[in-house]
Amino acid sequence: MIEVTGLTRTYGETKAIEDLSFSIGAHEIVGFLGLNGAGKTTTLKILAGLLYPTAGLVRIDGQDLFGAPLEARRRIGFLPETAPLYTEMRVRDYLRFLGELRGMGGSALAGAIEEVAERTQCREALDVVIDTLSWGYRKRVGIAQAILHAPKLVILDEPIGGLDPVQIMGMREVIAGLRDTCTVLVSSHILSEVSQTCDRLLILKKGRLVGHGRQEELARMAEHATCLRVQVRGEAARFLALAASLPVVKEARIESDSDGILSARVELTGDHREAFVAALVGAGFGLRRVDDAEAELEQVFSTLTSSGPNPKVK
Amino acid sequence: MRQTLLIARRDFEAYFNTAWGYVILAIVLLINGLLFNAFAMKATARYSTEVLEDFFYFASGTTMIAAIILSQRLFAEEKAGGTMVLLDTAPVRDVQIVLGKFLAGLGMVAALLALTTYMPGFIFVNGKVSWGHMGAGYLGLLLLGAAVVAIGTWGSTLSRYQFVGAAVSGVVTVLLLLMWMVGRVSDPPIDGVVSYLSLFDKHFQPFMEGKVNTESVVFYLSLCFAFLMLSVRSIRGRRW
Numbered sequence: 001m002i003e004v005t006g007l008t009r010t011y012g013e014t015k016a017i018e019d020l021s022f023s024i025g026a027h028e029i030v031g032f033l034g035l036n037g038a039g040k041t042t043t044l045k046i047l048a049g050l051l052y053p054t055a056g057l058v059r060i061d062g063q064d065l066f067g068a069p070l071e072a073r074r075r076i077g078f079l080p081e082t083a084p085l086y087t088e089m090r091v092r093d094y095l096r097f098l099g100e101l102r103g104m105g106g107s108a109l110a111g112a113i114e115e116v117a118e119r120t121q122c123r124e125a126l127d128v129v130i131d132t133l134s135w136g137y138r139k140r141v142g143i144a145q146a147i148l149h150a151p152k153l154v155i156l157d158e159p160i161g162g163l164d165p166v167q168i169m170g171m172r173e174v175i176a177g178l179r180d181t182c183t184v185l186v187s188s189h190i191l192s193e194v195s196q197t198c199d200r201l202l203i204l205k206k207g208r209l210v211g212h213g214r215q216e217e218l219a220r221m222a223e224h225a226t227c228l229r230v231q232v233r234g235e236a237a238r239f240l241a242l243a244a245s246l247p248v249v250k251e252a253r254i255e256s257d258s259d260g261i262l263s264a265r266v267e268l269t270g271d272h273r274e275a276f277v278a279a280l281v282g283a284g285f286g287l288r289r290v291d292d293a294e295a296e297l298e299q300v301f302s303t304l305t306s307s308g309p310n311p312k313v314k
Numbered sequence: 315m316r317q318t319l320l321i322a323r324r325d326f327e328a329y330f331n332t333a334w335g336y337v338i339l340a341i342v343l344l345i346n347g348l349l350f351n352a353f354a355m356k357a358t359a360r361y362s363t364e365v366l367e368d369f370f371y372f373a374s375g376t377t378m379i380a381a382i383i384l385s386q387r388l389f390a391e392e393k394a395g396g397t398m399v400l401l402d403t404a405p406v407r408d409v410q411i412v413l414g415k416f417l418a419g420l421g422m423v424a425a426l427l428a429l430t431t432y433m434p435g436f437i438f439v440n441g442k443v444s445w446g447h448m449g450a451g452y453l454g455l456l457l458l459g460a461a462v463v464a465i466g467t468w469g470s471t472l473s474r475y476q477f478v479g480a481a482v483s484g485v486v487t488v489l490l491l492l493m494w495m496v497g498r499v500s501d502p503p504i505d506g507v508v509s510y511l512s513l514f515d516k517h518f519q520p521f522m523e524g525k526v527n528t529e530s531v532v533f534y535l536s537l538c539f540a541f542l543m544l545s546v547r548s549i550r551g552r553r554w
Contacts, residue, residue: 050402052553070405084397086324088331100320101404145400 001026001183002047002153007056009042016042017207020056024200026152027179031194032187034204040187041157043204047185048078048155061152074102077151077182081158083142087131091122091141094130095148102149116144120174136167143174147182154182160193172197226250226268228276233260233286242283248272261288317406321414325388326421334387335422342380343429346373350433362441363524369433370451370522374514377423377459378487384422385466386480388415389549393474402553412545416467416538423459427452447524454521457534461513462487464541471548487513490537513537 007020017039024030034040045051047058049069058065065072086094092113099109117123122140125133130141139159146154159175160168175197178184188194194201203211232239236257243252248268256263268276273290280287329335349372355365392398401411434448462483469483470476490513497509509516510533517530 048399048403050399050553070407073403073405076403078399078403080396080399082396084395084399086328086397087395088328097320097324098400098404101317101401101406103405 001028001061002185003057003059004047005057007043007046007058008054009039009046009051010054015207017046017204020204020207020209022202022209022212024183024185026183028200029175029179029184029186029198031198031201032185032204033189033191033194033201037206038204039207040204042207044078044155044157044185044187047153048076049073050078074149075152077146077149077154079139079142079146079154079156079159081161083138084145085130085138085141088129090127090129091117091133091144092126094141095126095145098145099148104149112148112150116148119147119177120144121170135162136164136170139163139167139171140174147178151182153185154178155185155187157187158189159186160188168193226271226273227292228266228268228273229255229263229289229291230266230280230287231261231263231289232280233288234262234284235260236262238283239264239285242279242285246276246279248275248279317404318410318414318417321401321406321411322417322421325415325418329384329418329422338380338383339422339426339429342376342426346376346430346433349376362437362443363447365441366434366437366443366447366451366524367522369437370455373427373430373455374458374518374522377427377455378462380426381419381423381459381462382466382469382480382483382487385419385463386470386476386483388419388467389470389545390474390476390479394476408546408550409542411549412467412542415470416464416542416545419463419467420456420460423463424456427455427459444524450521450524450526453526454518454530457521457531458513458518461534461537461541464538464545465490468541468545468548471545491515 002022002024004023005021008018009016020039020043032040032044042051046053047060047065049065049072052066060072060075063072063075086097089097095113095116096109099105099112104112113126114123117126120140120143122137122144125137125141130138133141139162143154143156143159146156156175160171163171172193175184175186186194186198200214201212202209236254239262240252240254243249243264243266248270249266250269251267253265254262255265266276277287277290329338350369353368353372389398392401431452434443434451437443438448465486466479466483469479469481469486471479472482473479490511493508493512494515497505497512500508517527517533520527520530
């Protein structure tokens, strides 16, 4: 659906993004993460056709974004962080204007307006002047304009920024509902929200892609695959003593202890899972279960974007 | 063309969605009326054509000022409100955006001029002036207004602050107005070139007198073309 190859953008001497390459499949919801200044906005603007790259290629649904910009723009819907609204207009007139501008018309446009209003849960606001709408409704109207022309790719920059918890839940439903018809690229600083909404994540650091994949894949990339969650039969004190004596164990923590069954989270110094399990069994613990512990997204994000050399992207 | 007209219609209607458009029209019409009453309708006996020429003289000034004020918002407001992104991501060429905005501003100037027709109407009813004289004068006003709207459109692309656009457009317009003075103190062949660039003196005078001068029509249209192309370059430059 989207293929980005060698995307680079410089502002004078400064490289905002450098040699970005990734691809996103149809009907995926992908989160775009990065610290301030990582190059997220620049990348989103390029993907939306608002900025030309210094180098690189972007194909949207097989169409070169910069070779045939008008055709490519028909396939893209974009919602910036602050919804772009003509506040003096009524929502219906606003959507009608944008629909016509994007080549729609007649009953098809009227139907599309009703449909997107339904999908974005703003039907009751259709005949209201935008200036009188709440922040949450404005965001929904912003999304409605972004999907009005049935684009293949929808780019949402911080779609939940400034929303209250109830509005966030509503927005989560709206974004999840877009999967049926579009590929969605969501930029957000709220990591927990991204992990709940998105299938995959792209993590930027200083203009370079330092991680992409599902949360579990990123966790492994950030070397958290060495975190295990084990369930054993035995005494907690003896378990902790054993863990402390093993050089392959970095940290062990008992999470629960019920009727002699322990659940513990163990962080290893590397991929020493087999050695650790052998030591457990050798010490007489009844091994009931071993899983990769899922790393917290914040932990993954922090590891991938911390200073130091960039982790190698698979 | 459809998209150009869509943009033009939205921007034209936007003038009237707030008090802005009404206020500008009302103020300019009031000033026009006062000037007409104070200077054109003098107590001494005068030829109707002289009165009409005076009307066009004053109307040219108010038209230029109105054109700058009306066009200052065309792009600056979109930039300040963050809505420029809607046009930039739409499948519309930059030239269509600029042309649409220009037509909206020109439409307002045309509406303003239409509302002033009652003044020449008085002269027509109470005196003796030809339709041709009135038509030529209004054509001149429309061309002069179009040129200043084009300058204002370009000025509006330069900043998100409307006053910056208005100031730049105002300076350019005044410089073009003063070209006749520069032409007088210049030596040949520079004087001819500089005088040709005079926005009012060289090119509007014939229209005031009821003459349609092709050279002046071409001048105003060229000015429109030049500043609209500069506007296209200006908004295209933001993508780089």
